[in-house]
Each structure stands twice: as structure tokens, then as C-alpha cells.
Amino acid sequence: MARPLPALLLIAGALQTCAQQQEAPLIPRERFFTFTERNTITASPDLDRVYFREGPDTVVHVWSTGTNAPLEDLAFPAPVLAFTPTKDGLLAAYRRGEGLHLEHRTGSGSTAFALPAGCERLRFVTTAVGQPERHLLELVCADSTVTGFHVLDLEAGTLVRRYSPQAPGQLQFDGDLRLVAGTARSSSAGNTLMLYHEAQDRWDTLRAHPWTPDLFLGGFSSVVSVSADGGSVYFTSNAEVDKARLYRYDRATGDTTELARDERADMLPFGLSFDARHRPTSAVALYAATHRHVVDPTWRADLDRVAGMLNGDLSFIASSSDDRRWLVRELTGGPSRILLFDRTSGELRFLFSEQPELAGERLATRHARTIRSFDGTQLPAHVYLPAGSDADGDGVPDRPLPTVIYVHGGPWAGISQWNVPFFWRNFQFLADRGHAVINAEFRGTTGLGKHITDLGDKA
Template sequence: MSAANTAIDQFPLIPRDALFGNPTRAQGKISPDGTWLSWLAPLDGTLNIWLAPRDNPDDAKAITSSTDRPIRDHFWAPDGKSVGYIQDKGGDENFLLYRIDIASGEEVCLTPFEETRVRIVGASETILDEVLVGLNNRDAQFHDVHRLNLNTGALELVYENNAYAGFMSDDSLTLRMAMAQNEAGGTDYFRFSDGAFSDEPFESTAMEDALTTSPSGYTVDGSILYWMDSRGRDTAALYAQDTATGERTLIAEDDKADISGAMQDQKTGEIQAYAVNYLKTEWTAIDPEMKASLDWLGTQFDGEYGIMSRTEDDRTWIVWNDPVGDPVASHIYDRDASTLTPFYVTRPELEGAPLQRLHPVEITSRDGLTLPSYLTLPAGSDANGNGRPSAPVPMVLLVHGGPWARDGYGFNSTHQMLANRGYAVLSVNFRGSTGFGKSFLNAANKQWGLKMHDDLIDAVDWAVSEGIAVKDKVAIMGGSYGGYATLAGLAFTPDVFACGVDIVGPSNLETLLGTIPPYWAPLVKTFHERMGNPETEEGLALLKAASPLHKADQIIKPLLIAQGANDPRVKQDESDQIVGAMKDAGIPVTYVLYPDEGHGFAKPANSIAFFAVAENFLAECIGGRAEPLGDVLKPSTAEIVEGEDHVQGLKAALA
């Protein structure tokens, strides 16, 4: 064991519960009139919504009583009379909309339909008791648009949809636009008037711009439509389009990254500030008063910060701060008084824990692309603080899902656990990751298992050459696409990784595309153009070649797989297939199945149980530390389908 790795023993183990259990509080918000605070917190072990008067936050009560699945998101109705949330069943992603009346405490389901997924189509700054919602209860492929009264629950059909993938409305809750995929794999945008959509689109994108161009919303008076737009350029810029003349005005751009977000005036809808996220998020204010507030907040915080909630008069904000090396905290910001009042620390049990900094790094791929990445080192390994260990350490390559998503800067529970156990942790924005311009994104088209995988191997080679990683002690781990990358890593490059941890990763791209959720069908051409079209001979060959299932017999290193039985995106059969193939080839594999989960872990007990198995699996493979399993499996629903003998302590824990 290297000297750098031995240093980790000076630091205490951070308990899994503190990293993956319920937060003490999360997602703090303030009512539109500023009189109430709300947040998520456990009630009898399950996350629920809590409410307290702003002037007496200690007088808090739970206003929901979920006992099974945690509530993971909530919002205030525009009129402040109710709080809402969406919830599915067992991870099936058929989300329904629920309302809690603030005055009476009554809770009702506003969309009481079976096998239905609700979408919010539009909300308003002036119509405070209604929203537009999309419901696919008539046809699972298409969401019909309804006007929903949030107080009475009355639903009125606005538009029966048999063609479009999405819609946009203005502040009057009038449909203004619909989106549909075109033959090129891009998007066509159609205007709505007189109860129908135009035959010809008023804007279109080619496939190369489809994931980097989209409308961002109208001003309240409907005169301006904002766009994040990469057409005719590489990175997505922020434009304002005059809805009467079609004239476009450039507001903001960045050479390295797409414009990643914006803040709008709540009364006018005009852009007040915009964000760029390359390695870190940087906000630029256009509005002078917004600039003064953001500049002041920047003097108060280390690390990242942002705004979670704003009152209707915009004088009070709920602000979060992620110091990265300390737990996330939230504050109540009085803009007039320039004061910050502590609201809560999300995970106070981590205060004083040996949390590690996240180091943004740039890695160059073999064909010259810059891969924005993030590195965390074990405590005590970086004696001179230069972002490199004194001696190489075991490493986990942690691959993000999507793949059309990205890793970012900020507190990461998985990074912290793995670093605390003695590993360097490297997360790479490989080609196909979003946020870095369309050239970077499109460089991944039809490159699953090819250049996308090469980027990950190049990152491993970089870490070894930089003296970060021990060459024969590198694991690969990830969820969704990251799970696929894990399977591909062990199957296509069996000598690079010492072991792999796959969470809900597809093993057979042909069956993956054949079982996508029905509401993704209007966008299926995106998958065909970016992965391979199984309806063509060439596309099918490409998908088969990129499927780890067909090379399962080449996997020679230990593999741990986790799967949710109700996953609508990556069906259980994706894990069953490769586990069966490995068994047929006589290759050891450990398979953990969760009968009450979907695409990942919603229940903390299941998350804690899985990471307990994973850290003990990794300890056996590449030699880090691990908190013993103990009784961690008992509160979870984990079923060990295969391979209880291949993880240290697992057989004893089951007994």
C-alpha cells in the first residue's frame, strides 16, 4: 500500500447514513407573500413537506404523510393557497400531481388517473389559481393539454394532441407553440392560433442543434420569446426574439460553454441575469439591482451559490450555498436590509467531517478534445495541496448518466464516500456531455462504445501518467449511461479496470431502444440518429457491436450490478440478460435487485444498502477501506439474486 493511501487511516470513516440517508432539511422555499417557509424533511423516516411561519420557523408541522416513497420535490401555487408535489409509484415514473391546502391541510390528487405521467405545460404571473398541464391518460405516447384549476381541481381540455412532443404557453395560459421532431432528427416549432397549429414551422433546427437549441419562454406581455440557440454557431447563446417581427437580438454568449440558465423579472419576464457553467457556474447580471444583489452574495459565500425561491415582490430570496468542502446550507436573504438569516444546513452531521475539495481539471483526449472533469483526492494524500497525491492511490472512474447530461462542480456524496475510503475519484465530461457546445455533443453521435469510451480510457491514462492512480487499481462505476460505460469498460477493455459497479445500465442497445417509454416515442429519431437505427442493417450492426451483452464472455474482472425492477427506461431485462450471459460463461457476478425502485434509488434505505455493498465490493477489489455491512440490508428491499460470495461480508450480512 502506498504512503499516500496509508495516510487515509488518520481520518475517521464518514458513516454511509450521513452521506446517503435523509437530509435533515432540503429544498427550502418561501411562499409568494413571504409569510410561510416550506421544506422537505423526514417524518417517521420518510421525506415529507413541512411548513412553518416565516416569523417563527420553529413552529413547524408536516403537511404530508407519505410513508413509502419520499417526496423529492415541491412547489408553491402562484396564489400561495396551496403547496404541490408530484409522485410516482415504485419508480415507474408515472408522476401524478398532488395539492395540499394551506388553510385546511386537506390533500388531494389533482390528476387521479392510472398509468399517467403529468407535465406542467405553463404557469402564469397574473393568473394565479390555474396552470396548464399535459396528461397522457388518453394515449400513452402523447400529452393532451388541459387547463387545471389548482383550487377546485377542475380540468378543462385545451388541446387534444396526436402529433407533438411538447408545448409552450404565454402568461395568459394561451398555447403559443408546439414542438415536433422532424425527419432530420431536429425539431420543428409550430405557432398556435385559432385553436390549431400552423402547417409550416416558424422555426426549425437540424439534428446537430436539437439538444443545444430550445425556446426559454415569453415575457409576460408576450412580445419577446427568449431562446437558447446554437444555430449558426457552436455554443448555445441567449437571444431575444421579437414575436411580431421575428427579429432576434443577441443577449449573451460564451466561447467555451453554453448559456446554462437565466433569471427573469417576475413581473415582466425580462431577463435579469444569465449563467455560464464551464468548470464552475458564473452568473452575469444585466439588471443593475440584480447585479448589486448577486455581487453582495458573492462576497458572503465560498463555493457555489444560487436562488431556490423568491417572494412575489422579489424582496426576499431563499439562497443556497455549496462550499463543496462543507455541507450545503440555506439562508433567508433580505435584499432591502442586505442580511442573511441562516435557514438550515442540509446535512449537519457532516459538519467537521473530513470532506474533500473537488478539483476541476481539463483532460485532452487522443483526438484533441478538451474534457472538462472533476477530481477528488483522499484525505491526507495531497500533502502540498497541488491537486495531486504524494504517491499514486487506487481510483474510481465515476461516469455520469445520460449520456446527454454532465458532471458539475459541487458537493457530491459519492465522491465524498469514495475519497473517504481511500480512493481518488475522477468524473469526466466525455464527448456527448451537454453544456460545452454542439461540436462537443455531436462528436458522440454513433460513438457508443467507440470514441465516447476512448475518452474514458484517455482519462484513466491521464490519471496514471499524472501520478494520481495506481494502474492496476482503477475501478469504473456509474448509473444509467454510466452503468453502460461500466459494462463496456469491462467487456471492451478488460485489462484496463480492476472491477466495475453498474447501476441500472443497459447491456443490449437493441432491446434498450425497443422498450423505451411510450411518451419518448415522439423523440425516437434522436436515439436512432445518435446511437444507431435498429431498423437499418448498418444501424443494427452498430448497436450490436456497441452492446456489452454480446461480449460478456470477455469480462474477466469482478462486476457488481444494481437494478430497479420498475425501471421504465432501462428495463430489468437489461441486467438479467448480462447476468445470465455471465453465468453461462462461468464468470462471477453479483446482482442486487430492488423490487420497489425504478431508474435509480429513491428510498434512502435502499441507497445506503447499495453503497454498503459497493464499498465492500471495491475494498475487496482495489484495497480501500469500508464500513462493515452489519445489519444495513435489513431496512432495505435489496434482493441478492446472484453472487453473495463475491463481496466481503455479504454472505454473513444476509445470514
């Protein structure tokens, strides 16, 4: 049986001997467990309007970044299955009666677009660069000759099928909505990154990966973007290396260039920031704290500026079509704060909280820690301390506290629990009741490289 982490137990021992005397009223339990967080947050191309879900699934909420206040909610006659912003409104799909309906809401009214009969599912894929009226949709219909990828032109009022269904998944398109790349599952259940040649209607292998446990979570090797001109394919890969890195493949020359790596953790196929031409400007590895690696040097000064103004970690939602404004999240181990950053003025403005029910409450502070194990292995952890229990902010409580050590499942489900409400609401609830909480990683987890995962097989 594997021995426990002595360093972890020392931390727990220092925290656990007596309960914290409550100096403030408890936050009502229901405020933590509303399950109505503002989610599916997205924005118009100019970032003038932010859209999100909250509460009834027939409603999409709208927030004006100009007035920094909510606008009139968009209510639909049936639950909204998918939505995407347009340059002047919102496209939404919903099921009513026997079929799917597609509706475009703008300030001047509503336009319905006819969908083929028998369509069962719709997904908004992407929007053309420089042509915000053109949207790519994936339709799944009873008629196989209709199923596939369709271009919707809002100005022309047309819906035209462009591609049939493709064997690879996670498809990536260029700025003109042309298919460029995707990810296929190999016969050995590994991820194979693929390139599409439209003239020959042919797929070729870009990079193949054998099965590894991180594929239980979708894998850390994936195509993440294609440049607007279609000339560059950006992907993460852990082929022949311990930890996934970010690469750029040049379609004209066939050359592959490494763009980013982290010595402690995998570069993730999500959490990146992109410019308006779909080129990565920064990428992320999670090692308790978010470690953001700059890819585009012209973004470095502003990335540093924003990070310096936050009390937590920086997470990206969107960049405006002129790259001058960013919609970002602040991650603190509690409800995310949504903010707008203006690169010209340098202003960072708070818009709203992910969970307004907890606004103004004294929540736990979260501290990123590195724990040294008995054999020298370094493992990340988060320590949550009750509000008011750490006067000097050093991450150690002023007096011992009862302590909960949280160990996630899997054991391959690493990194998924760091910043999502499903987990942090429990950590914050326990901290509000006077407990310290240690959210610890361990051997066998994913996101810290294949070596750490393999150590889970050893006693």
C-alpha cells in the same frame, strides 16, 4: 486508439503514490448513501414557506423562512404524485382508490377539488402572474375530450379545460396562462422550436435544429421562458454555432436578439434565474465551475454580492413575487446548502442542508481545473481532496494520495454529474477514505460545444 491526456496523468501521478493517514474517524458509510436527500424544493410566491420532499412519499415538509424552522409536516392519505405552492398553502395530487384526488391545504383547513373521472396523470404547469389563485394543470384521462390543459381557479372553485393536447412538448405559457411556444421533434429527430398562434390554432417554426448527440440528454436548444405579457420568447439554440447561446425573440417585430454566450461551454436551458415577469435575469454555462452570465443589469450588483458571500457556486431556486428575495443553493461538490437572500438588507441567511445527515462533517473540498490535452484541447475537471489534505487550499494535496479518476458514461452524458447527489456522494465517500478524486470531462462529451463532441469520433 486515442492517447490519454498527459496533463491528467501528471496530476494523477502527483496524487497517487501513497495513502493518506486518517487523522479523523471515518464518516459512517450509511450517511453518504441514505438516498433521502431533501428534494423537489420549491417555495410560496412570497418565499415565506419552503416545501420539499424527504423520506415517506406521503409527506411534504414545510420550512418557515420567517422563523427559520420547520413547520408542521403535511401528511396525505396516499403517495403524493405532484404538488405546487399557492399564495396561502399547497396544492397536492395523489391517487387513492380508482382515481386521482386534488387537495388544497392551507392554515385554515383543506379543500378537495373534483377531477374528471378516469384521469390517470396530473401535472402542475404554471401559475398566473399577478393572479396566484389561478393554476394551469395538465390532465391525462381516459376520455380524450377531457385530456388537456385546465385552469384551476382556487377562489371560484372551478376547473375549466383551456387547451386540448398539443403535438409539441415542453410547452410555455404567458402570465395569463395562454399558450405561446413549445418544442417539437422533427422527422430527423432534431429539436424544432415552435410558436403558437391562438387565433388560427396554428404552430409555426421559430428555429429548427438537426439531430446532434446532446439530444440524448434532451438537447441544449429549447424554449426556456415566455414573458408574462407574451411578447417575448426566450430560448437557447446552437443552430449554426458551435455552442448554444441564449436569445430573445420579439413576437411583435419578429426580431431575434442574442442575450448571452460563453466561449467555453453551452448556455444551458436550465439553471437560469427569472424575475417575477418570467424574464431571464441570468443564465448559466458549466465549465467545471458554474459561469453565470448576467442578462438583466439591475440584478448584477446583487448577483455579485451573493456570489461573494458563498464558498461555492450559486444556483437559483426561486425569486419572490416582488423580486426582493431569492431562494438559492450553494453548490460545493457535496450537499447543497439552501439559503435566503434579502436584496433590501443584503442579508444571506442559511436555512437548511440538502442532506442533514452530513451536517457538521469535514467533507472534501472541490476545485475546478482546466486540463490541457496533448493537442492543445482544453477540458474541465473537478478535483476532490480529503478534508485536511490541502493546508494552503491551492487544490494540490500536501503529500501524494491514492487517486481515482472518474469518467462518466454516454459518452454524451456530460455536465449531468457535476452537482447531483447520485455522483457527489461517491466522490465524497472516496475522499473520506483518503482518496483524491478527479472527475474529468473528455472528447465526445456534451455541454462544451459540438466541436468537442465531434472530437470523440477521432483517434
